[in-house]
Amino acid sequence: MDAALESATRVFWAKGFEPSSLDDLCAATGLNRSSFYAAFNSKRDLYLRALQRYEEGSVARIAAALEGRPVRAGLKLFLDGLIDAVVAGPGRRGCFIGNCAAEMARLDRGAAERVRRSLARIEAAFGDGLEKARARGELARGVDTQALARFLTAGIQGLRLVGKVNPDRAALNDIARTMLHCLD
Amino acid sequence: MDAALESATRVFWAKGFEPSSLDDLCAATGLNRSSFYAAFNSKRDLYLRALQRYEEGSVARIAAALEGRPVRAGLKLFLDGLIDAVVAGPGRRGCFIGNCAAEMARLDRGAAERVRRSLARIEAAFGDGLEKARARGELARGVDTQALARFLTAGIQGLRLVGKVNPDRAALNDIARTMLHCLD
DNA sequence: GCAATTATGGACTGTACAGTCCATTATGGC
DNA sequence: GCCATAATGGACTGTACAGTCCATAATTGC
Numbered sequence: 001m002d003a004a005l006e007s008a009t010r011v012f013w014a015k016g017f018e019p020s021s022l023d024d025l026c027a028a029t030g031l032n033r034s035s036f037y038a039a040f041n042s043k044r045d046l047y048l049r050a051l052q053r054y055e056e057g058s059v060a061r062i063a064a065a066l067e068g069r070p071v072r073a074g075l076k077l078f079l080d081g082l083i084d085a086v087v088a089g090p091g092r093r094g095c096f097i098g099n100c101a102a103e104m105a106r107l108d109r110g111a112a113e114r115v116r117r118s119l120a121r122i123e124a125a126f127g128d129g130l131e132k133a134r135a136r137g138e139l140a141r142g143v144d145t146q147a148l149a150r151f152l153t154a155g156i157q158g159l160r161l162v163g164k165v166n167p168d169r170a171a172l173n174d175i176a177r178t179m180l181h182c183l184d
Numbered sequence: 185m186d187a188a189l190e191s192a193t194r195v196f197w198a199k200g201f202e203p204s205s206l207d208d209l210c211a212a213t214g215l216n217r218s219s220f221y222a223a224f225n226s227k228r229d230l231y232l233r234a235l236q237r238y239e240e241g242s243v244a245r246i247a248a249a250l251e252g253r254p255v256r257a258g259l260k261l262f263l264d265g266l267i268d269a270v271v272a273g274p275g276r277r278g279c280f281i282g283n284c285a286a287e288m289a290r291l292d293r294g295a296a297e298r299v300r301r302s303l304a305r306i307e308a309a310f311g312d313g314l315e316k317a318r319a320r321g322e323l324a325r326g327v328d329t330q331a332l333a334r335f336l337t338a339g340i341q342g343l344r345l346v347g348k349v350n351p352d353r354a355a356l357n358d359i360a361r362t363m364l365h366c367l368d
Numbered sequence: 369g370c371a372a373t374t375a376t377g378g379a380c381t382g383t384a385c386a387g388t389c390c391a392t393t394a395t396g397g398c
Numbered sequence: 399g400c401c402a403t404a405a406t407g408g409a410c411t412g413t414a415c416a417g418t419c420c421a422t423a424a425t426t427g428c
Contacts, residue, residue: 014290018202022386032407033387043386092290098345102286105349106276107203116349147358150346154359158342161282162334165289165300174331175338182366206416216376217417227416 004029004039009050013096016103017047047100048114054096055118059125066129071138072183074129075152079176082156086163086172094164097122098157123153139183148183155179188213188223193234197280200287201231232298238280239302243309250313255322256367258313259336263360266340270347270356278348281306282341307337323367332367339363 007028011020022043026036040046065078093099097118105112127149133139159175191212195204206227210220224230249262277283281302289296311333317323343359 016287016290019291021384032405034389034406034408037387038405092296094286094289099286101345101349102278102283103200105278106198106200112276112349119346119349144358147362150355150358151362154342154346155339156342157345158338158340161285161341161345162303162338165285165296165303171334174328174334178331178335178366182362205414216378218376218378218419221417222375 004031005046005049005053008040008046009053009096012047012050013054013099014090014093016099017044018103044108048111051096051100051111051114051118055114055121058095058097058118059121062122062125062129066125066132071129071133072180075180075183076176079156079159079179082159083163083169083172083176086160087167087169091167092164095157095160098160119153119157122156123149126152151182152179188215189230189233189237192224192230193237193280196231196234197238197283198274198277200283201228202287204231228292232295235280235284235295235298235302239298239305242279242281242302243305246306246309247312250309250316255313255317256364259364259367260360263340263343263363266343267347267353267356267360270344271351271353275351276348279341279344282344303337303341306340307333310336335366336363 007030008025011024011028015024020043022033022036025043025046026032029036031039040049061081062078065081066074069077097115100111101115105115123146127145130139130143130145130148134141134143134145139145155175159172159179162175163172191214192209195208195212199208204227206217206220209227209230210216213220215223224233245265246262249265250258253261281299284295285299289299307330311329314323314327314329314332318325318327318329323329339359343356343363346359347356
């Protein structure tokens with residue numbers, strides 16, 4: 001069942017909610033309509049589950065990159081990986097969370113709330129890493145780790161949006177490099 | 185006719201392309217279907233014209249804020265105004281350009297190209313202001329103004345996306361303040 | 369004032385879609 | 399092997415929509 005969710009995530013991520021038809025989703029998951037509705041209840045429910053699945057992965061990747069290394073190195077590792085994925089991966093999908101925010105937030109209050117929570121968890125993952133780094137003495141005493149975490153969260157969304165329409169490594173590297181500059 | 189375009193822009197900006205029905209657009213513009221198609225040819229054409237109109241405004245606001253004052257003050261003015269608009273304005277519209285990128289870029293190559301061009305013009309407006317500031321001696325000699333302009337362009341998209349689902353002034357101020365920090 | 373052109377209203381068409389339903393097929397208990 | 403239960407296929411329904419079309423109304427040129 002998780003394989004079906006993963007396939008559906010790919011469809012929604014690439015095409016967005018509205019343009020993903022049930023036929024697309026049934027083809028991708030291998031389920032027919034009856035089984036689809038038995039398993040997932042509705043297109044929107046599946047979309048929100050896909051979003052949650054994506055959120056888990058995003059948070060985990062941040063935590064993994066920041067774990068067990070200096071925070072600057074961790075952030076660079078994370079951003080370099082992100083840029084690799086944007087430049088080399090299947091093109092123009094952007095960030096599922098950001099896509100959901102743009103496409104649904106105004107018309108679907110529940111979806112907006114999920115996006116808000118996803119961004120909060122991403123912010124918390126950055127905040128944790130930064131806080132630990134400060135405790136290790138890697139950052140100045142007075143640095144505002146919450147502000148930095150918020151900045152990184154927004155910055156990544158910006159980077160991914162720009163990368164979606166212009167997956168140019170040099171431009172994305174400029175953005176990432178300047179972002180890292182803010183830690184100092 | 186520009187009034188009709190402005191009204192249509194508001195509809196597309198708020199709801200996105202797909203969920204804006206022709207009935208919505210005719211109601212907003214005051215045109216009936218016949219006049220609508222005579223004037224704008226198709227829903228998509230109108231959408232792209234609305235996007236262009238929005239782009240002009242965005243670029244002009246950046247240029248105006250950076251004109252005739254120190255670049256740090258100009259950027260702060262711009263970002264403060266943006267945050268005011270996000271927090272106080274009609275909620276959760278986000279940036280039309282960013283919305284278009286998220287909603288259409290994957291499925292409409294032409295729209296993606298327009299977004300790419302809009303972002304390039306925004307980047308150029310920042311780049312101009314930064315370049316002039318460097319000539320005035322406000323920035324260090326070796327500063328990479330293109331990288332900074334790219335960073336600001338992405339940062340604004342990130343700020344607006346976060347603000348779309350969580351229009352919290354304190355959080356947005358944190359992001360803006362940290363962004364400005366990167367100039368030093 | 370009238371004819372020719374242009375704008376307007378709104379009915380209409382064809383299509384695409386999410387979700388439902390039931391007849392058929394497969395599965396498992398015994 | 400047989401019955402009860404569960405999964406499956408795919409036809410079907412109702413709705414919403416973009417775009418077209420034409421009959422009528424307004425406007426313009428003279």
